Amino acid sequence: xxxxxxxxxxxxxxxxxxxxxxxxxxxxxxxxxxxxxxxxxxxxxxxxxxxxxxxxxxxxxxxxxxxxxxxxxxxxxxxxxxxxxxxxxxxxxxxxxxxxxxxxxxxxxxxxxxxxxxxxxxxxxxxxxxxxxx
Amino acid sequence: xxxxxxxxxxxxxxxxxxxxxxxxxxxxxxxxxxxxxxxxxxxxxxxxxxxxxxxxxxxxxxxxxxxxxxxxxxxxxxxxxxxxxxxxxxxxxxxxxxxxxxxxxxxxxxxxxxxxxxxxxxxxxxxxxxxxxxxxxxxxxxxxxxxxxxxxxxxxxxxxxxxxxxxxxxxxxxxxxxxxxxxxxxxxxxxxxxxxxxxxxxxxxxxxxxxxxxxxxxxxxxxxxxxxxxxxxxxxxxxxxxxxxxxxxxxxxxxxxxxxxxxxxxxxxxxxxxxxxxxxxxxxxxxxxxxxxxxxxxxxxxxxxxxxxxxxxxxxxxxxxxxxxxxxxxxxxxxxxxxxxxxxxxxxxxxxxxxxxxxxxxxxxxxxxxxxxxxxxxxxxxxxxxxxxxxxxxxxxxxxxxxxxxxxxxxxxxxxxxxxxxxxxxxxxxxxxxxxxxxxxxxxxxxxxxxxxxxxxxxxxxxxxxxxxxxxxxxxxxxxxxxxxxxxxxxxxxxxxxxxxxxxxxxxxxxxxxxxxxxxxxxxxxxxxxxxxxxxxxxxxxxxxxxxxxxxxxxxxxxxxxxxxxxxxxxxxxxxxxxxxxxxxxxxxxxxxxxxxxxxxxxxxxxxxxxxxxxxxxxxxxxxxxxxxxxxxxxxxxxxxxxxxxxxxxxxxxxxxxxxxxxxxxxxxxxxxxxxxxxxxxxxxxxxxxxxxxxxxxxxxxxxxxxxxxxxxxxxxxxxxxxxxxxxxxxxxxxxxxxxxxxxxxxxxxxxxxxxxxxxxxxxxxxxxxxxxxxxxxxxxxxxxx
Numbered sequence: 001x002x003x004x005x006x007x008x009x010x011x012x013x014x015x016x017x018x019x020x021x022x023x024x025x026x027x028x029x030x031x032x033x034x035x036x037x038x039x040x041x042x043x044x045x046x047x048x049x050x051x052x053x054x055x056x057x058x059x060x061x062x063x064x065x066x067x068x069x070x071x072x073x074x075x076x077x078x079x080x081x082x083x084x085x086x087x088x089x090x091x092x093x094x095x096x097x098x099x100x101x102x103x104x105x106x107x108x109x110x111x112x113x114x115x116x117x118x119x120x121x122x123x124x125x126x127x128x129x130x131x132x133x134x
Numbered sequence: 135x136x137x138x139x140x141x142x143x144x145x146x147x148x149x150x151x152x153x154x155x156x157x158x159x160x161x162x163x164x165x166x167x168x169x170x171x172x173x174x175x176x177x178x179x180x181x182x183x184x185x186x187x188x189x190x191x192x193x194x195x196x197x198x199x200x201x202x203x204x205x206x207x208x209x210x211x212x213x214x215x216x217x218x219x220x221x222x223x224x225x226x227x228x229x230x231x232x233x234x235x236x237x238x239x240x241x242x243x244x245x246x247x248x249x250x251x252x253x254x255x256x257x258x259x260x261x262x263x264x265x266x267x268x269x270x271x272x273x274x275x276x277x278x279x280x281x282x283x284x285x286x287x288x289x290x291x292x293x294x295x296x297x298x299x300x301x302x303x304x305x306x307x308x309x310x311x312x313x314x315x316x317x318x319x320x321x322x323x324x325x326x327x328x329x330x331x332x333x334x335x336x337x338x339x340x341x342x343x344x345x346x347x348x349x350x351x352x353x354x355x356x357x358x359x360x361x362x363x364x365x366x367x368x369x370x371x372x373x374x375x376x377x378x379x380x381x382x383x384x385x386x387x388x389x390x391x392x393x394x395x396x397x398x399x400x401x402x403x404x405x406x407x408x409x410x411x412x413x414x415x416x417x418x419x420x421x422x423x424x425x426x427x428x429x430x431x432x433x434x435x436x437x438x439x440x441x442x443x444x445x446x447x448x449x450x451x452x453x454x455x456x457x458x459x460x461x462x463x464x465x466x467x468x469x470x471x472x473x474x475x476x477x478x479x480x481x482x483x484x485x486x487x488x489x490x491x492x493x494x495x496x497x498x499x500x501x502x503x504x505x506x507x508x509x510x511x512x513x514x515x516x517x518x519x520x521x522x523x524x525x526x527x528x529x530x531x532x533x534x535x536x537x538x539x540x541x542x543x544x545x546x547x548x549x550x551x552x553x554x555x556x557x558x559x560x561x562x563x564x565x566x567x568x569x570x571x572x573x574x575x576x577x578x579x580x581x582x583x584x585x586x587x588x589x590x591x592x593x594x595x596x597x598x599x600x601x602x603x604x605x606x607x608x609x610x611x612x613x614x615x616x617x618x619x620x621x622x623x624x625x626x627x628x629x630x631x632x633x634x635x636x637x638x639x640x641x642x643x644x645x646x647x648x649x650x651x652x653x654x655x656x657x658x659x660x661x662x663x664x665x666x667x668x669x670x671x672x673x674x675x676x677x678x679x680x681x682x683x684x685x686x687x688x689x690x691x692x693x694x695x696x697x698x699x700x701x702x703x704x705x706x707x708x709x710x711x712x713x714x715x716x717x718x719x720x721x722x723x724x725x726x727x728x729x730x731x732x733x734x735x736x737x738x739x740x741x742x743x744x745x746x747x748x749x750x751x752x753x754x755x756x757x758x759x760x761x762x763x764x765x766x767x768x769x770x771x772x773x774x775x776x777x778x779x780x781x782x783x784x785x786x787x788x789x790x791x792x793x794x795x796x797x798x799x800x801x802x803x804x805x806x807x808x809x810x811x812x813x814x815x816x817x818x819x820x821x822x823x824x825x826x827x828x829x830x831x832x833x834x835x836x837x838x839x840x841x842x843x844x845x846x847x848x849x850x851x852x853x854x855x856x857x858x859x860x861x862x863x864x865x866x867x868x869x870x871x872x873x874x875x876x877x878x879x880x881x882x883x884x885x886x887x888x889x890x891x892x893x894x895x896x897x898x899x900x901x902x903x904x905x906x907x908x909x910x911x912x913x914x915x916x917x918x919x920x
Contacts, residue, residue: 034394045225065853065854075394107373
């Protein structure tokens with residue numbers, strides 16, 4: 001776990017693609033998301049959403065067997081962001097973190113310019129969801 | 135009534151005894167932060183989120199208020215405890231505070247109408263008049279001990295002990311909860327062995343947390359019968375485990391369920407049989423003793439009974455123990471060796487250990503593991519915590535008022551004190567199993583009145599709660615008071631008087647239930663409607679019901695804040711000073727046995743008869759006539775595949791209860807739409823092969839049944855369970871059925887509380903200690919709901 005994946009030419013190509021320049025997004029460290037779903041409620045409270053509206057939702061992937069003998073399983077929780085997510089523009093404008101990032105119990109979320117948070121990616125199962133133009 | 139003015143520090147003492155601490159121990163430095171400020175046109179109040187709603191933690195919270203109304207809350211980033219985090223339940227607290235079903239005023243109901251929605255609104259004065267009159271009548275006709283005060287869990291209402299004590303009753307507890315099966319089996323086991331209780335050290339005693347140079351990250355942690363992230367049990371913020379994993383800690387997990395954390399343990403996930411934890415603990419103890427992996431130097435200096443333990447486990451058969459636990463020998467040996475070799479190493483355990491017949495004995499064996507490996511009271515191990523500055527009152531073991539207000543004669547009438555010696559040895563609650571026996575036999579007596587303080591036992595703790603309700607509570611209880619925030623099945627079934635309680639946003643207090651720090655519960659808004667905080671109720675009612683000889687010291691305070699000044703006096707600060715600081719941490723010490731900080735006489739060692747950590751418990755030695763074993767042992771649960779093999783044919787499966795859901799604290803929050811939307815139905819988790827045998831498809835409703843009862847759950851497939859094991863959620867009732875049921879007057883069988891209630895299957899049992907009942911290992915059969 002947490003082995004740094006060797007950098008490849010492909011990585012550089014994607015990074016230099018440039019389409020995401022100027023985008024802001026959320027960095028998710030899937031290694032630590034426990035599925036507590038505090039983020040969903042934090043988002044709803046911040047935006048005054050009802051139970052039918054949410055800027056973030058968490059999907060359970062697993063548990064599935066990879067190698068039963070070694071007790072190797074696929075079992076992750078993956079947060080995804082929706083049309084209702086505005087990266088908490090109001091809060092961020094006042095110098096705060098987005099509500100989901102602030103309250104994440106596993107502290108597995110971060111946010112910022114995509115090109116900046118891309119530099120924080122250090123191991124597998126970390127991902128960036130680009131959300132809006134800065 | 136005129137508003138009483140609170141003058142900090144000008145309080146009356148509620149005792150004739152002197153202050154405990156002439157010179158309070160020093161306070162650790164914490165960040166200097168304001169407790170209120172203006173922001174964005176709102177007033178922000180810094181405080182602690184405890185309670186109601188129920189919770190075992192004391193997270194720091196910032197409440198945003200506009201025009202007297204709570205707008206939103208945020209986790210307090212400055213608070214060392216939660217460091218800005220909050221869980222889903224607090225993050226919708228405005229929905230809870232302003233919910234359309236909140237109880238807004240006191241009510242009464244004729245006893246003959248129990249179970250029917252025929253409540254009549256009354257004033258607080260009338261409610262208090264009725265309670266005062268009825269408690270006085272019961273006291274005069276039968277005796278004050280016939281009145282019992284009952285609570286649930288996870289609420290800052292332990293001060294209720296002062297209320298029953300002031301009117302002369304020694305009976306406070308959870309009498310419907312077989313075996314007092316939550317933490318008390320573990321706490322009492324540790325207390326008898328060590329004179330104290332331990333908790334895994336995640337740096338929570340130190341305000342600087344992981345940055346404090348005294349702290350060490352555990353190399354290895356065994357998470358045992360515990361879902362830390364969803365349960366946040368007993369003053370333990372589950373995600374501290376994540377903090378430590380990020381800092382390099384490896385984990386093993388003992389759980390019948392492949393939890394998310396179990397999937398991180400790899401081969402060190404031990405898929406224990408529900409109820410087999412004691413066998414597993416003894417197997418690990420055997421590996422460490424047989425192979426001499428214990429810390430010899432530490433044991434020589436500080437441990438009593440190592441040779442006796444080694445002799446006992448030497449006679450046990452490792453293969454048999456592993457077979458009993460349904461864990462492979464290789465796995466047991468590897469985890470035991472890894473734990474013994476790691477330094478520091480910790481064990482973080484959960485309620486699963488308590489909720490089996492041999493829970494107390496299993497706790498004895500697990501405690502022995504961290505003692506013999508020298509992980510006792512060291513950084514990153516299992517450390518001894520005590521109530522901060524000796525302020526016991528916020529702790530449920532504190533029994534505030536018990537010693538100063540109750541006569542020796544009344545002490546002796548506490549139910550269970552003779553039946554179970556551990557209840558006589560310092561745990562001043564009524565024994566649940568002795569109460570269940572009292573209902574059945576009439577001995578020593580059957581209680582006649584009860585005050586259920588924000589407790590919904592029909593949905594949560596009550597083993598076979600329908601039987602308890604119909605055969606005992608309804609018939610014997612002549613008078614019942616229930617306080618809560620919402621109409622619950624328990625209130626609907628039993629209340630003659632209803633008192634509307636308030637949330638942490640609506641009250642002043644201080645957070646306890648942990649030995650780390652004392653923190654301020656800081657009122658952000660006025661109580662909604664006519665609701666009142668539980669402690670305000672206790673104060674106002676206590677002034678009326680205290681015995682004449684107790685009147686001067688029972689409740690001499692004009693305000694709760696003045697009452698808190700008295701409660702906090704051993705810390706050397708007032709409630710207002712606590713509010714100014716938000717948190718007060720007593721300076722923490724590791725290895726207290728080396729400094730004489732544990733013993734009353736100031737000698738080195740532990741507060742035990744031998745002065746050592748007693749693997750061979752002298753308390754159990756002296757009370758072994760009751761069946762208590764001085765040494766770690768394994769007790770097979772009642773009604774298990776091994777203790778009742780003749781039942782396997784009819785009941786081939788074992789169902790374990792209490793699978794945790796992050797959005798609900800036991801039976802609470804089912805009416806909060808945002809939370810319920812994330813988990814609408816009661817689920818039972820079942821292996822698809824097992825389901826196929828019974829023609830059950832995913833999402834089908836199925837019945838789970840044994841000789842005690844049955845219940846209905848929706849099937850959720852999961853092929854990582856042992857095919858013989860199912861796991862059911864608990865605490866389910868259906869507040870939404872209120873309106874549907876009003877037509878026939880039956881309240882839909884009390885909001886459906888007996889329908890998806892796994893406790894219908896739980897026997898009225900307890901281990902020999904009176905602690906530990908079989909909530910988590912129930913033989914059963916299943917079939918599809920047609």
